[in-house]
Amino acid sequence: MTLTEQEVLRYSRHIILPEIGGRGQVRIKESVVLVAGLGAAGSAAALYLAAAGVGRMTLWDPANVTLPDFTSSIAHIRAHIGRNRAESARTKLLGINPDTAVTVSTDPDALAALVPAHQIVVATAGDWKAIQEAALRSGTAVVFAGVHEAEGAVFSYRPGEPCLGCIDPAVAAQAGLQPEGADGAGRVVSAAGGVIGTAAATEALKLIVGIGSPLTGRVMCYDGWTARFREVRVTRRPDCPVCARD
């Protein structure tokens, strides 16, 4: 795959970075990313991944756009109220980047089955355990990003590295690493959703291009009210209920 003349102009700020370059931009163009959940964090992640030039994206979300979504998510417009959230976000993504091929899934039971066809999953909602199990089987990388009120956390999984199951559930909950919307929509501060969603998109791009140190083996936690970040270390658990047999 190569870049068109238009794409070279469009992505010039990426291409000029030695860490990305033309080769990295082609990798981004060739990448296939699944975004699970189009709430606060998922919206921000999806918009930035499309803008960055991800070639193919699948947006999964069974929920419809409701009034509280507008207080926290930036990928929806008021005119889309009542429409499916993935459908609504797709319109927005295509406005930013008409070259991204965006597929939508609204089936609540389809999420785990979607995982193998993707290189990266950005998981902000849905059944995270099922995503992790499917990713373990298919060798897909996953960026887990959870946000609640003004706090959130991001954690990356790559085959062979600690998985979500290696984190004690109590530790994950304390770190804020849990799917958004478990407690209902509208409980996320827009800007905190943006911080967590863009951190997740950054991780996805690093994993696609193969640069930097991703958040594998560590959970990054953010508290918006104090603007403090902290890190929780994660190691592979020999008795992990998900990856121990791997």
Added chain:
Amino acid sequence: MEAYFTPAEQERLARSSVLVVGCGGLGSPVAYELTAAGVGRIGLCDADRVDLSNLQRQILHDAADVGRLKVESGLSKLSALRPEIHVDLHPVNLTRENALELFSQYDLILDCSDNFATRYLVNDACVLARRPQVHGSIFRFDGQVTTFIPGQGPCYRCIYPSPPPPEAVPSCAEAGVIGVLPGFIGSLMAMEALKVLTGRGAALVGRLLVYNGLDMDVAEVQVRRNPDCPVCGDHPTIHELIDYEQFCRGVGR
């Protein structure tokens, strides 16, 4: 409907106004997220038009907006997100002639600019007009965020008394920038603005966040007010806005 802010905080946001200086990479998430959170009035200040190379990071603008004024493109997006938002359009460059008048119309200023001359101008005007300022900057994979509140901590000049030599400052076009970086830094800035406007939480006053996206590392640096600062110090020598282009060229320093 269960909202996160208390009714009193939501009311404070609805009555508040912010000025976004620069509607590019940092201004995009700032404008979107403050609109979503319920800020009453947003001023967009930018004289530029949307360029194809902006779209990789400036999510306020669509592919169909190339060639359009950024502030007009911004207005259509913010109104679509929340039709009740009041958006003021300032399709001008911020200058020493218009800055104080402009800043006096807003409760808080967000510096989303991309050059040192504007940063010093925003800073001095905020100190002189006694306006809180949220500052953000980005470079390649790195970024910084802090909040300046006159009388409560340092100002930009306390941390950076003089601009770097012009030849040491490559632009975004020369150095490149990963597209999602301004999304992260801009979102941190929007969170800062929400704290200052609602009075809740602890803003980054006297604290500078330094972010490295490749390592995904965020460090906090304590920063102090400089009593000898020429604009916010005990005996200020700057009482009116100066020529910032000249200042950043190193003339008259």
